[in-house]
Amino acid sequence: xxxxxxxxxxxxxxxxxxxxxxxxxxxxxxxxxxxxxxxxxxxxxxxxxxxxxxxxxxxxxxxxxxxxxxxxxxxxxxxxxxxxxxxxxxxxxxxxxxxxxxxxxxxxxxxxxxxxxxxxxxxxxxxxxxx
Amino acid sequence: xxxxxxxxxxxxxxxxxxxxxxxxxxxxxxxxxxxxxxxxxxxxxxxxxxxxxxxxxxxxxxxxxxxxxxxxxxxxxxxxxxxxxxxxxxxxxxxxxxxxxxxxxxxxxxxxxxxxxxxxxxxxxxxxxxxxxxxxxxxxxxxxxxxxxxxxxxxxxxxxxxxx
Numbered sequence: 463x464x465x466x467x468x469x470x471x472x473x474x475x476x477x478x479x480x481x482x483x484x485x486x487x488x489x490x491x492x493x494x495x496x497x498x499x500x501x502x503x504x505x506x507x508x509x510x511x512x513x514x515x516x517x518x519x520x521x522x523x524x525x526x527x528x529x530x531x532x533x534x535x536x537x538x539x540x541x542x543x544x545x546x547x548x549x550x551x552x553x554x555x556x557x558x559x560x561x562x563x564x565x566x567x568x569x570x571x572x573x574x575x576x577x578x579x580x581x582x583x584x585x586x587x588x589x590x591x592x593x
Numbered sequence: 594x595x596x597x598x599x600x601x602x603x604x605x606x607x608x609x610x611x612x613x614x615x616x617x618x619x620x621x622x623x624x625x626x627x628x629x630x631x632x633x634x635x636x637x638x639x640x641x642x643x644x645x646x647x648x649x650x651x652x653x654x655x656x657x658x659x660x661x662x663x664x665x666x667x668x669x670x671x672x673x674x675x676x677x678x679x680x681x682x683x684x685x686x687x688x689x690x691x692x693x694x695x696x697x698x699x700x701x702x703x704x705x706x707x708x709x710x711x712x713x714x715x716x717x718x719x720x721x722x723x724x725x726x727x728x729x730x731x732x733x734x735x736x737x738x739x740x741x742x743x744x745x746x747x748x749x750x751x752x753x754x755x756x757x
Binding site: 472473474475476478479482520521522548549550551552553554555569570571573 | 617620621673676677678688689692693695696699700702703704706707712713714715716718720
């Protein structure tokens, strides 16, 4: 089974890095979609099957927190695992996000190994069971 | 009149910011920064040259203010190439270079705020924006503290403004 993944970050640089890390992961990849904010992400989600969302928080027009809220009230999106990748360091904010149902949180700057480990854990890490 | 306590606090914050800048450059782009001159040694700043780019981010919460990085295109090119693992010649879009610089500043700001305020504090950050600073003199007028770094042969200025 190949997984479709959506990368949501207003930084094209970060999306490119995440794409490279995905290529290095054990996860069998289907399509990798990209969005520059929450609005674009919802458009992708409404017209494509997505197995995992990686999202930043601080983005123009619609940030990650609002995107998560909208996903969690949509029957078609609420079960999609979400990983937040952000510079946010506030325990309160991270706890709020966990309460909203995100699966994991990764703080920038992250190493490829950090992100790869989380993705492998959530999606199973490939045919051999992953990391 | 500013109290000694306030000045000491700002000195501490500057040291933390400088450490964040150096560490995050190393972690994200494998680039190594050394402090060249401090803010009072103004003459050397002319080495920054013309055609400087500036990115700035503001923050609010228990403390508020803004951070800025000023550099030339050579640094932006090296930064983006290092982050993306490309040769500088492979980078054709100026947008990629600016984006990399904005993301660097975003990461520095988030980590700086947690380092000085702790993880209990909540801060709001703006989206990093591009400015065009005419001169280091204008940067000094706008910001409270400016420091200069040699980053793998590139001159880079880092600036901090804190609201009291």
